[in-house]
Amino acid sequence: MTGSAALVTVLVVPLAGAVAALLAGRRGAVAAGLLTSALGVAAAFVLAGAVLAGGMQRVAVGGWAVPLGIELRADGLAAAMLLMTAVIGAGIAVYAWRYFGAAGHHDPHDLAAGPPGPAGKAAPASTQWLFWPVWLLAWGALNALYLSGDLFNLYVTLELLGLAAVALVALAGAGAAAAALRYLLLTLLGSMLYILGVELLYAAHQTMDLLQLRERLQPGLSVWLAAALMTTGLLVKTAIFPLHFWLPPAHGSAPAPVSAALSALVVKAGFYLLARLWLDLFGALPGAGVVPALLGALGACAVLWGGVQALRQTRLKAMIAYSTVAQLGYLMIALLLASGAGGAAAGAAGGAMHAGRDPGLPPTGGFVGKFALVEAAVRAGAWWAVAVVLAGSLLAAAFLFHALSRAFADAPADKTSAEVPAAPQLAALALALVAVALAAAGEPLRRLLTVGAAT
Amino acid sequence: MTAQGWVPLAVVASSLLPGLVIFLLPEDRRGLRATLNLAGAFAKLGLVGLMLWNVGRFQEYEARMTVLPGLDLVLRADELSLLFMTLSALLWLLTTVYAIGYLEDSPHRSRFFGFFSLCVSATAGIALAGNLFTLFVFYEILTLVTYPLVIHRGTPAALAAGRTYLLYTLPAGALLLLAVAASQVLTGPQDFVGGGYLKPFVGEHATTLVLLFAALVTGFGVKAALVPLHGWLPLAMVAPAPVSALLHAVAVVKAGAFAIVRVVYEMFGVEFAATLGVLTPLAVLAAVTIVYGSLRALMQDELKKRLAYSTVSQVSYIVLGTALLGPVATIGALVHLVHQGLMKITLFFSAGNYAETLGVHHVSEMDGIGRRMPWTTAAFTVGALGMIGVPPVAGFVSKFYLGAGAALAGQWWAIGVLAVSSLLNAMYFLPVLHRAWFRPPNGPWPHEDGRGRDAKPMLLLPVLLTALFSLGVGVLAAMPWSPLDWAYLIIRREYSGG
Numbered sequence: 001m002t003g004s005a006a007l008v009t010v011l012v013v014p015l016a017g018a019v020a021a022l023l024a025g026r027r028g029a030v031a032a033g034l035l036t037s038a039l040g041v042a043a044a045f046v047l048a049g050a051v052l053a054g055g056m057q058r059v060a061v062g063g064w065a066v067p068l069g070i071e072l073r074a075d076g077l078a079a080a081m082l083l084m085t086a087v088i089g090a091g092i093a094v095y096a097w098r099y100f101g102a103a104g105h106h107d108p109h110d111l112a113a114g115p116p117g118p119a120g121k122a123a124p125a126s127t128q129w130l131f132w133p134v135w136l137l138a139w140g141a142l143n144a145l146y147l148s149g150d151l152f153n154l155y156v157t158l159e160l161l162g163l164a165a166v167a168l169v170a171l172a173g174a175g176a177a178a179a180a181l182r183y184l185l186l187t188l189l190g191s192m193l194y195i196l197g198v199e200l201l202y203a204a205h206q207t208m209d210l211l212q213l214r215e216r217l218q219p220g221l222s223v224w225l226a227a228a229l230m231t232t233g234l235l236v237k238t239a240i241f242p243l244h245f246w247l248p249p250a251h252g253s254a255p256a257p258v259s260a261a262l263s264a265l266v267v268k269a270g271f272y273l274l275a276r277l278w279l280d281l282f283g284a285l286p287g288a289g290v291v292p293a294l295l296g297a298l299g300a301c302a303v304l305w306g307g308v309q310a311l312r313q314t315r316l317k318a319m320i321a322y323s324t325v326a327q328l329g330y331l332m333i334a335l336l337l338a339s340g341a342g343g344a345a346a347g348a349a350g351g352a353m354h355a356g357r358d359p360g361l362p363p364t365g366g367f368v369g370k371f372a373l374v375e376a377a378v379r380a381g382a383w384w385a386v387a388v389v390l391a392g393s394l395l396a397a398a399f400l401f402h403a404l405s406r407a408f409a410d411a412p413a414d415k416t417s418a419e420v421p422a423a424p425q426l427a428a429l430a431l432a433l434v435a436v437a438l439a440a441a442g443e444p445l446r447r448l449l450t451v452g453a454a455t
Numbered sequence: 456m457t458a459q460g461w462v463p464l465a466v467v468a469s470s471l472l473p474g475l476v477i478f479l480l481p482e483d484r485r486g487l488r489a490t491l492n493l494a495g496a497f498a499k500l501g502l503v504g505l506m507l508w509n510v511g512r513f514q515e516y517e518a519r520m521t522v523l524p525g526l527d528l529v530l531r532a533d534e535l536s537l538l539f540m541t542l543s544a545l546l547w548l549l550t551t552v553y554a555i556g557y558l559e560d561s562p563h564r565s566r567f568f569g570f571f572s573l574c575v576s577a578t579a580g581i582a583l584a585g586n587l588f589t590l591f592v593f594y595e596i597l598t599l600v601t602y603p604l605v606i607h608r609g610t611p612a613a614l615a616a617g618r619t620y621l622l623y624t625l626p627a628g629a630l631l632l633l634a635v636a637a638s639q640v641l642t643g644p645q646d647f648v649g650g651g652y653l654k655p656f657v658g659e660h661a662t663t664l665v666l667l668f669a670a671l672v673t674g675f676g677v678k679a680a681l682v683p684l685h686g687w688l689p690l691a692m693v694a695p696a697p698v699s700a701l702l703h704a705v706a707v708v709k710a711g712a713f714a715i716v717r718v719v720y721e722m723f724g725v726e727f728a729a730t731l732g733v734l735t736p737l738a739v740l741a742a743v744t745i746v747y748g749s750l751r752a753l754m755q756d757e758l759k760k761r762l763a764y765s766t767v768s769q770v771s772y773i774v775l776g777t778a779l780l781g782p783v784a785t786i787g788a789l790v791h792l793v794h795q796g797l798m799k800i801t802l803f804f805s806a807g808n809y810a811e812t813l814g815v816h817h818v819s820e821m822d823g824i825g826r827r828m829p830w831t832t833a834a835f836t837v838g839a840l841g842m843i844g845v846p847p848v849a850g851f852v853s854k855f856y857l858g859a860g861a862a863l864a865g866q867w868w869a870i871g872v873l874a875v876s877s878l879l880n881a882m883y884f885l886p887v888l889h890r891a892w893f894r895p896p897n898g899p900w901p902h903e904d905g906r907g908r909d910a911k912p913m914l915l916l917p918v919l920l921t922a923l924f925s926l927g928v929g930v931l932a933a934m935p936w937s938p939l940d941w942a943y944l945i946i947r948r949e950y951s952g953g
Contacts, residue, residue, distance in 0.1 A: 367595075368522055368523060371526070371588075371632065371635075371636060372523055372526075374633060374636040375636040375639050377636075378636050378637050378640045386633060390632065390633060391629075393632070394626065394629055398621070401602060401617075404602070404603070405606055405614055405617060405618075
């Protein structure tokens with residue numbers, strides 16, 4: 001398979017899978033979803049291999065070259081994101097298979113023994129299978145986003161992703177309607193701000209292609225206005241403090257596999273765009289260094305605020321939702337450090353953090369990411385960032401152990417019971433596996449990330 | 456990775472894999488669980504034996520994995536790591552036997568043994584860590600996997616002890632993260648090496664290096680229970696007896712002390728550390744801890760608490776020996792790393808036997824217990840005499856080398872500290888022995904197990920063996936392959952190479 005064929009395959013597989021899952025209906029959706037996941041992972045690996053061997057891969061859609069047509073490209077960063085999305089997506093698919101497969105399931109993650117909230121109500125079984133087509137659509141949108149090289153195409157994929165994500169939240173049933181509606185309104189607001197900025201840029205420069213824009217970009221009021229609009233829109237979508245308020249209810253009321261997909265993949269897409277914009281496009285503007293600093297400050301607030309709020313929650317899913325808010329804050333700090341000197345290290349930190357959706361304890365990817373982040377911060381002399389990251393990691397550890405101790409204290413002491421609380425044990429197993437995988441993948445991943453990196 | 460790189464990996468895996476499998480076992484599969492545990496323990500011991508034999512003949516074992524550019528995970532078997540590794544492999548086997556006997560019919564055994572194995576794996580990682588980053592990673596994993604053991608019983612007291620444990624260890628972990636990252640920025644990728652690697656950086660970074668040393672010693676000192684960072688240890692003894700035994704003798708406390716040894720000798724280099732002026736404060740800190748721990752031990756009536764404060768005191772012998780410049784003091788420190796482990800695990804096993812067999816938890820209840828449980832009490836006596844430093848038990852050898860090292864280093868005050876500490880040790884152990892052997896029992900035992908004999912064989916055998924080892928390493932200290940002989944080997948390679 002050639003590189004360009006792999007690129008197209010990566011894009012088409014999830015979308016075709018979504019259609020197949022929809023057509024397969026209630027019985028066959030699971031099979032279609034799992035099969036698509038396997039194919040998607042394979043295609044992502046092939047593409048990553050092609051990028052590693054042959055550099056950036058491009059496909060001009062319909063044979064029309066830029067600026068008339070749309071070009072899809074995969075550089076090292078995009079290939080790495082696609083690969084991680086595929087691997088995490090496959091994990092989510094397996095998890096969802098088990099989760100939705102269990103008949104009459106209740107949410108095992110609710111620690112509070114109190115009355116069930118809206119999230120406690122199981123989704124009506126008749127609509128559960130819709131998870132598969134919608135999730136595959138979201139995955140397809142994500143892949144398209146990573147492969148897009150022009151601002152309008154990015155808008156379309158972002159919008160598609162947002163709508164799919166809202167649909168995923170709404171799957172939880174009537175109880176989640178309010179959260180889903182709020183999520184819908186905010187994601188639309190974010191897209192609107194973003195497209196306004198794109199219009200301004202297009203009016204001034206007559207192109208939407210990122211590479212061409214970078215060459216033609218003229219500093220001016222309209223560019224700054226565009227940058228501000230697009231950044232604000234993406235901050236809403238990425239749920240960066242103080243625009244994060246929609247995230248905890250939306251994630252907290254969704255079924256567990258959906259929350260996992262949302263916080264591990266969907267919100268990070270907004271961050272990816274933000275990073276592309278400020279590292280590749282607007283970073284060259286005179287005086288542009290202020291913005292990453294501002295974003296880093298917001299990130300610091302997010303780390304601390306999210307950490308404190310996570311500790312105050314009684315439901316595990318709400319805790320995880322707030323810890324996602326904090327994790328996104330780390331990413332913003334990494335963005336700031338990457339825009340400065342230690343680009344590679346901070347970029348690696350961001351990449352590793354993307355892989356691990358955990359409080360940053362060893363031996364997980366989150367831990368390595370946190371370490372790289374602290375190292376980059378020390379190197380840059382950004383002691384405030386060091387302090388924030390350390391404080392944030394303490395908060396995260398505190399909330400993790402808080403949850404763990406509840407599991408120990410509440411565990412039934414009846415030793416004849418066959419049902420032992422499996423969560424901590426399985427978590428330990430998963431951590432070990434992640435450690436091994438990360439150790440094995442570290443070096444090739446690094447080489448992949450350097451392909452086509454903006455200099 | 457060298458051709459033999461699989462061996463250190465297998466040493467870590469020999470407890471990790473059984474642990475992970477055990478998590479998934481149902482409670483009533485006790486036979487399979489015991490088999491897995493014991494197979495892992497014997498495999499580990501065998502692999503360590505293989506490495507001991509070959510490292511003694513100058514063969515190297517190293518496994519290296521790159522995590523991020525310039526950031527490697529290194530597992531390496533050298534003389535120093537094997538000293539600690541052998542201790543932990545041996546005591547893991549004995550503690551496993553003990554724990555199987557101790558936890559018979561209690562709930563959540565799969566969970567317990569799973570985390571127990573992970574704890575031993577983390578300790579193996581610490582022992583074999585070939586650079587600071589690896590050491591730090593496993594040190595943090597140890598924090599993670601020990602916590603469930605501390606709160607295993609799930610009682611309010613256990614949960615409170617767990618909270619205190621985290622209150623000390625998590626900030627220490629954050630501080631270490633900063634220190635390790637800073638040292639990575641300062642020196643780039645560096646492996647531990649005899650004689651240290653920081654000397655070339657002293658030019659413009661002297662203050663930074665002093666701060667770095669302080670941060671590392673503080674971070675590792677929490678687990679080593681240096682005063683005033685020791686507060687978690689006496690509380691953590693609410694854990695089941697096998698956990699206390701492992702915590703105090705091998706895993707947690709010893710990991711902290713071992714990490715400090717690594718930092719002083721193979722990161723800074725002891726001579727360079729002396730020129731930086733950081734060793735004297737460390738020695739003073741250790742001396743304060745030694746005396747303070749002994750004084751507090753004197754005041755405890757609860758046996759396990761008395762032993763816990765005794766640990767606070769005894770582990771700082773290792774730190775004191777490390778902080779005194781000179782090969783003889785170093786030998787004292789290294790050999791005490793092993794000797795203290797053997798003696799302390801004997802004492803904790805004995806305390807567990809008293810509690811399990813007769814329900815005796817306090818020193819004041821121990822009158823006449825020697826006649827009721829002669830074997831356990833004999834083992835306890837060996838451990839207690841060793842702690843005081845009576846020849847020929849192991850503790851005497853350590854104290855002798857520490858004292859001689861202090862004299863050679865010209866630090867006469869340290870000899871005073873050792874003398875005072877030995878006196879205090881005698882004051883809090885001899886009355887216990889007197890009660891046990893020479894006083895008549897005062898009434899029925901609090902909670903007899905109804906067998907009318909000494910502890911169960913599964914509990915008795917390990918404690919007798921560790922008592923025997925405590926005696927053996929003292930009596931046979933001059934023989935080849937004894938801990939003392941191995942410490943000499945380390946010193947020869949350390950001081951001639953560095």
